[in-house]
Amino acid sequence: MRRIFLLRAAGVLGASLTVGMLLIWFALRPWYTSWGATAAEVHKALPGDELIAAPLPMSLRTKAITINATPAEIWPWLVQMGQGRGGLYSYEWLENALGMEMHNADQIIPELQQLHIGDPIxxxxxxxxxxxxxxxxxxxxxALVIGHRNAQKSAWRDTYAFVLQPIDAGHTRLIHRNRAAEQFGIDRALEPGYFLMERGMLLGIRQRAERNRGLVAQQ
Structure with a gap:
């Protein structure tokens, strides 16, 4: 009887997890893959799109946020991104729990303002x-576009674009777009986690750019 009970419990748990994943996939995915972005921003052509002319439809994610700063004031935070550099501006405690040894800078670092094509991030x-x-x-x-080359180093496997579009003299839209020509099965399972960290990154960039202007970011 105990074995039958355990098997039934496992079945119920498995069914619940399946339903939960389907809920995330069908109900929440349209929201978290376009968080903060308008329909026009989701569909408009952006710098970097041409690097992967035919992306996998399920790889497309476009998120956006309004920042009370000019593109020139936001740009230095993008240029210095990366582990061992300015960080990724997301949830540092979580990144370090995963062994990433991340430190998110709260200042613009002059010596990290030079970035060249092909530099690693x-x-x-x-x-x-x-x-x-x-x-x-x-x-x-x-715009700053980063990505990974395919195994043959002949084309881009994925790209991540950070695009700055001014709204007026003091406000900017930061649009973050993901595209991929290849994906691993685990990528789809990890999408909610990607969203969590990418949203945190956009909020972190906004907070730092606005604070640098003497403003308090309202998250």
């Missing part, structure tokens, strides 16, 4: 983290 210590992103496209004050 690490997510964690070398040898302990996935392969670093590479700087794929740099449009100063306008």
């Amino acid at each position: 690490r997510m964690g210590p070398e040898g302990k983290a996935p392969p670093p992103f590479l700087a794929a496209q740099i449009l100063p004050g306008r």
Whole structure:
């Protein structure tokens, strides 16, 4: 009887997890893959799109946030991103719980303001983290696109674009877009986690850029 009970309990748990995943996939996915972005921003062409002309439809994620700062005031925070640099501005305690050895800077670091095509942008210590992103496209004050090359190094496997679009003299839209030509099965399962960290990153960039202007970010 005990064995039958355990089997039934396992079945109920498995069914509950399946229903939960389906709920996330069908009900919440449209929200977290376009968090903060308008329909126009989701569908508009952005710098970096041309690097992957035919992305996998399920890889597309476009998020956005309004920042009370100019593109020139936000740009330095993007340029210095990366582990061992300015950090990723997300949840440092969680990043370090995963062994990323991350320190998120609260100041613009002058010596980290030079970034060149092909420069690595690490997510964690070398040898302990996935392969670093590479700087794929740099449009100063306008867009930074990073990504990974495919196994043959012949094309981009994925890209992550940070695009700055001014609204007026003191406000900017920061649009973050993900595209991929290849995906691993686990990528879809980890999407909610990606969203959590990417949302934290956008909020962290906004907080730092606004604080640098003497403003208090309202999150």
